[in-house]
Each structure stands twice: as structure tokens, then as C-alpha cells.
Amino acid sequence: MITFEEGLIHLNGEKTREYVRMRKEDPREDLGRQERQRQVIQVILEKGTTMSGLTSSISNFKGLLTAIEGNFRTNLSLEAM
Structure with missing residues (x-):
């Protein structure tokens, strides 16, 4: 059984996945x-x-899209996004 404390919490990637799928x-x-x-x-x-966040997000944008590409579909190109 997965449990999370009530209130503000900081999660890594694996814990975030568990949190949103629970x-x-x-x-x-x-x-x-x-x-x-x-x-x-x-x-x-x-x-x-x-x-x-914007500075690091822009520099990692393509990597982020690559990491999540198997989880969504769109007809937009990378440039359009």
C-alpha cells in the first residue's frame, strides 16, 4: 500500500508516478x-x-518531450509546440 503525507510534499520522478497513478x-x-x-x-x-525554471525548462525542453512522447499524441510538430 502506498501512502503519502498530507500537505506539501516534494517527490522525485518515481514517487510522482506512484502519486498520480494511485x-x-x-x-x-x-x-x-x-x-x-x-x-x-x-x-x-x-x-x-x-x-x-524557464531557463532550465527551455534547455531541457527537447529531452522532456522525448521522455514523455510515448504517453501522449499530438499532430503538432516540435517546432509548433
């Missing part, structure tokens, strides 16, 4: 999982728009 341990099941996924995406977007 469903059976959540009394709200899929609704809770969807909410956690939105939270994580929102934090990623917020961190990516800060100046320090």
Missing part, C-alpha cells in the same frame, strides 16, 4: 487520481514559467 488507496478512486494528476501538471507548469 487509485485503489484513494477513497475517491478515479476522481482522486484525476485531481492528483491535475495538481502535478499545474505545479510543473508553474515551475516552468518561473525565470529559473
Whole structure:
């Protein structure tokens, strides 16, 4: 059983994956999982728009897209994104 402390937490990649995929341990099941996924995406977007985050995000943008490319589909080219 996977558990996470209530409140603000810092997660590495593996723990983040466990956090957003957790469903059976959540009394709200899929609704809770969807909410956690939105939270994580929102934090990623917020961190990516800060100046320090923006600098590192831009330099790692192509690597980030390569890492997640198997998890989504789009008809946009890398340049369009």
C-alpha cells in the first residue's frame, strides 16, 4: 500500500508516478487520481514559467518531450509546440 503525507510534499520522478497513478488507496478512486494528476501538471507548469525554471525548462525542453512522447499524441510538430 502506498501512502503519502498530507500537505506539501516534494517527490522525485518515481514517487510522482506512484502519486498520480494511485487509485485503489484513494477513497475517491478515479476522481482522486484525476485531481492528483491535475495538481502535478499545474505545479510543473508553474515551475516552468518561473525565470529559473524557464531557463532550465527551455534547455531541457527537447529531452522532456522525448521522455514523455510515448504517453501522449499530438499532430503538432516540435517546432509548433
